[in-house]
Amino acid sequence: MMNGTWKVDARDGKLAMAHIYVAFVALALGGLAGLLQVLVRSGKFELPAGISYYTILTTHGVLLGLVLTTFFIIGFQFAAVSRTAGTLSDRVRFWGWVGFWLMTIGTAITAFYILIGEASVLYTFYAPLQAHAGFYIGLTLVVVGSWISGFAMFAHYAKWKKAHPGQVSPLLTFMSVVNMILWLICSLGVAATVLFQFIPWSLGYVDRINVLVSRTLFWYFGHPLVYFWLLPAYMIWYAIIPKIIGGKMFSDSLARMSFILFLILSIPVGFHHQLVEPGIDPVWKYLQVVLTFMVVIPSLMTAFSMFATFEMYGRSKGATGLFGWLRKLPWGDARFFAPFVGMLFFIPAGAGGLVNASHQLNQVVHNTIWVTGHFHLTLATTVVLTFFGAAYWLIPHLTGRVMTKAMNRLAIIQTIVWSIGMIFMSSAMHFAGLLGAPRRSAFSTYGDAPQALEWIPYQIAQAVGGTILFIGIILVLIIVTNLAFFAPKGETEFPVAEVAEQAERTPLVFENWTLWIGIAVVLILIAYTVPFIDMIQNAPPGSKGFKLW
Template sequence: MIANNRLLFSKKEARLYMAFMYVTFISLFIGGLMGLLQTLVRSGKYTLPFNIDYYTILTVHGVILGLVLTTYFIIGFQFSLMGKTVGISDKQLKVAWLSFWVMIVGTIMTAVTILVGEASVLYTFYAPLRAHPAFYIGLALVIIGSWIAAFVNFRQLYVWKKAHKGQKSPLLAFMVTINMLMWFIASLGVASSVLIQFIPWSLGYVETINVLMSRTLFWYFGHPLVYFWLLPAYMAWYALIPRIIGGKLFSDSLARMSFILLLMFSIPVGFHHQLTEPGIDPTWKFIQVVLTFMVVIPTLMTAFSIFATFETTGRKKGYTSLFGWFKKLPWKDVRFLAPFIGMVAFIPGGAGGIVNASHQMNALIHNTIWVTGHFHLTAATTVILTFFGITYWLVPHLTGRRLTPKLNKLGIIQTFIWTIGMAIMSGAMHIQGLLGGPRRSNFSSYAGGEQVQMWVHYQLAQAIGGSILFIGILLMVYLFIQLAFFAPRGVEEYPIAEEEADAEPTPKILENWYLWVGITIALILFAYTIPVFDILKHSPPGSVPFDWPIGR
């Protein structure tokens, strides 16, 4: 059915979207518990029971939260956006369920291999670390399932456009299509690496693996992955938050242009994660650093648009003083507060990203826990708090319940708990990283050495922050259960903002998919063709023996 923000979903649709939400919050609990154990071990105050390996829980934490939670939430949320704006047919619904079950099978395969100690290869699964073949096959199935979801979304927009010839596509449907296009193009890299390199190597069909090529293909995917997480947050900021604060969409054209720019400049930039690696010509590293900094433009466009929405909404309500509009924003509404704190966290998070992508400064913090702190500011604060803010209205809308004043208050408490815990943990990570503390390693048991002992102090601070965060996770899981099963029956609005009545028409060129996808592919070919040929020509295929210990 073709729906809008005043209509409820059918029960069949709601079941699909909620299925993704259930996996999301199960993942939040499991991944959060692993994160808590990880910080406690690093503090030197706790030893894992039953001979559980530290790197096993580190891998579970990264994979479950960085890949499983985010992917399931995003796909479920985006399915709901498409259902609201362009509709979904029964046939598309069946294919969407197929995507879910393919991803579930892959997720279970991957999780089991990690939990039994056969895949302690961390979130990045760099060679020469080698996992059980089922780990890589599971990853491939998760990616294939997500591709099925992407093509359902593409089909939904195509059908709508065919039925509404000459009309501008709904903004949120346009945004979802951009995000899934980016995901599909980017995940081709990691999929080819897994299928062509890792699976044959792990099965014993080949004895060696080209390590540099595998890392290059991973980071071709790894940086766009960050934007795959971030763009759904942008969707909420641009087109949902204005409705929550009682305003309207600031500029449809600006929103579409920013997403187009993010599509073009988020993929051909992977080398800025490989600035310290040999085998890649420095010229190409520099070119990709320049392309990386191009994403500053759509980021600033987004910041301008969001705060322009805040100000114009406030002034329309009669607040004429310089910052009167700011003081009168709905601070007691968790649907607004959680995403807003996520927006604020993106300021230091973005500044840290500039450090990471810069040649000279990257040399200082590369492979230190500064990078982990940055990751927790952007993904675990900006993105996750926005996802939490979405959950407070999406889940009750899907389940036919209401966000009550009591649950809203608990949500505000959860938001502050999360913010405080993350500020402590991420702040300690940043400081320890500037002092040279390495990422991924557990130094709590090292004896002697003034620098190591100094690192341990900051690891203790991380454990304190992690413990506070776990309290926030327990509260969020409780809120999800309440909103899904126990909150009073009612109707919770799906808050899609309307465009201003006198808004300028959106240029048709912004929906010229051939043009923007063509430019994106051209940039990718420009940034990667010669470096990849150089890697294939000059680097050896690898000297990693097949009997390298599994998982370590």
Template sequence: MMLKNYNFPKKDARLYMSFMYVTFASLLVGGLMGLLQTLSRSGEFQLPFGINYYTILTVHGVILGLVLTTFFIVGFQFALMGKTVGLSDKQRKWAWIAFWTMLVGTIMAAVTILIGEANVLYTFYAPLRAHPAFYIGLALVIVGSWIAVFTNFRQLYVWKKANPGQKSPLLAFMVVINMAMWFIASLGVAISVLVLFIPWSLGYAATINVLLSRTLFWYFGHPLVYFWLLPAYMAWYAIIPKIIGGKLFSDSLARMAFILLLLFSIPVGFHHQLTEPGIDPTWKFIQVVLTFMVVIPSLMTAFSIFATFETTGRRLGHKGLFGWFKNLPWGDVRFFAPFVGMVAFIPGGAGGIVNASHQMNSLIHNTIWVTGHFHLTIATTVILTYFGIAYWLVPHLTGRRLTPRLNKLGIIQTIIWTVGMTIMSTSMHIQGLLGGPRRSDFSNYAGGEQVQTWISYQLAQAVGGTILFIGILLMIYIFIQLAFFAPKGVQEFPIAEEEVDAEPTPKILENWYLWIGITIALILFAYTIPMIDIIKHSPPGSLPFDWPIGRS
């Protein structure tokens, strides 16, 4: 059972807030880089001080796509575990070790990017090569996150031993699912960084296996998207119902959806490599099919959320076909921001179907359409939900409260963000359909009619990016107020309770050996033969056992 009426001790709140401080500092830095990027691409602005376009592009991707998300997720999930299953002194110590390891790695990677030694973008594709400190920093971030993974595992294990026969709290179950997925997936990028990139960057290997490194990255890269998304799902399933005055629609359905997302999020990386040679088309097709399996838990989630909305509204007495919808708490930013994120996931999911489709992918592959898709799914669906969480989590941790004024500013911030992102993402999608490449700056290129058309859309992106940066500044202001200046008080940590007459949750849903075993089996099925083929046909000198002894 959940630890009810449990207020965090200051030493726990300080730990969780440390992750939030890094998160919102990353938002400011990464957002500024995004603004400079869109202004540069518009052709109406020159980067000052000789700043390299690809430097700011790399900072933007790494800081927002990797640093902000990872720190927020780990901090938020520690708070969820502390609230539902508790945090011991020893576990807190390991959580701090995780934080500092991740922070040191982040600083190492950031410094190499800022001094121009790692303009390799957040995907760091070979044969682009960065300073060794960049890869070592990435390795430390991964190691730090693994410490958090096993700390969360330990928290649930200790709780289960103290509460034999009871089902685990839903949010703790969800955290462990997400961390299990993260650990299994990040093994790929860890192997790539430690075995391929670091020796190559240090000069111990003369070459690097490009296809193998990209395959290992995308083994990690697609579940990374779900690592970002699942904390938003946690809020949608188990927190939003409490905010709107309702109850959890179905504990069993929520657990099953998370299990399916674990099963089908990892063995699908080839759908990011559909245009690459060296991978048998049969295996690409198999992984495309597995990719589409995630539609099932996504539809389950949509059904559960809107069923919660309707049943809550009707229980509160709202009449008519859509009376429940009209009377949702639109003036509560804790609900409004995540709801806008939910809506954005509809076109975002449709774009994802295009990205993963064998034939349609050939039209938009490596165009700025893909960037627009990311900005709909991650930068709108995920980030707005994170903001919605922060509006109650930060004051809960700091002993303050979300005042009506800050709530209103949050509503304004959400609208600003939505307008800016709609303009920017829409223009990216259209430019992508016209063949506009991603990651390219045409501001100094006096090309033909097609390039001039691309630049006109990039001007629209600059307008949207400027509006978005205003939204970022407003969010930073709200965060500072909630962390340091809002009135002292009590802010609820909203966790929905299950319906009193709910059906018992089947015990098989907590059979970790079964679900982890199936996940590993799917991964082995999807990757074993293709990886053998990649290694078998690798060029000489591109694999660790081909490396010459000593520096080349």
């Protein structure tokens, strides 16, 4: 069939699949690094050949937190805009490939310096930890490549709007544009600290940098990064899952409003990762904590919308009673089951996020492995399981194949295995964190700390959970390989839901980008301008190694 009905153009599919291949290679390598981490933390295993624990920790964080997510998201979004706004032009596709190769080359450079032990600086690469300049240059290429891909999507969206004046754009295209705007604004922070601080410092042009500025710029980027991961999962929940279950979307307007709220509220909140740091006035910390709690609103809107969709579907199939609709959902369909389990895990993940963002409760868990456990519930479960569920229809759609019943059963098993592994590992991390177990640390670094004996059972439970999760990675790699290369030839639908008949008409104001981006910029300036000036003017003696800071 021609594009515009339901199929992504084959040329666009190749671009999307190139990103997805890199994403799953990153999953394999990063997952292996994660397995080694939990085995080391159990105290029962030592890394061979003098490999540093912090090398594998950096490998795990960068490959899974940055590479897997960014490549899968951009690949999925290119497919989504092609499916809903029409075939990409040759020019847009060309720049999409330029962005892909820049990101891939940057990833290879970054991974090389990590693996040779020249960049054991962890996922956050905090100063005064210093990596080889190649590590920072590689990350810069990844970010710049993603920007190019983002602008390519903007150009495709603008072309659609020009051809359809006065019309509301397709929902998935709109959502992709919002997510890339969010990414472009927030990644300016990490680009600034890498280009103007870390690269000159690592090359020896300066002796010192302003550490507080570097950490602030990182977290200006670091927390919105979470929403860059989450919004594609929300795209799948809002616009695709209703079609998979055979229902309709509860509200197009509510979906767009939630995305606009994420764009406005998710960036000026980085200080809630810096609540225990000196040098930031408590007033500004308080402001950003308030803004952080406001991000709960679009998340609750999403939960309401999704469960309203499920209930509407169940009622249409004759369900009665308060929860009778649950029995009508397609539990045997991995395309639904994996994302739905991810939604359920987001309930405790969101509760943990409220703890992290609260000034008082954060004092208990800050820099403990609780935070790592929370991180694994949000990204490594809610987001990743949703991405797995999407891969089960997206990959065969793009490769011209179909998912067999055997692969579907294996995908159901994979979801269950992943859930069991994460319950073991994340729960143990949360409990150990409440006992004060530090994050980012190997078992051998605990020394003679008397409380370390309390942590041992939880470290062993983490190793058990991590091992089960690695089995889950092997299973999903088997499924993805089958869907990409060995599954029977055929046509698989790219499902896009229709809006329920009783839903309100979507207003055009949601696409007033001057308004929404303007509000986002104003909030960012309010939240950061005064404290940022204060960090520069009142930096400790000797910290201003580079004249810009």
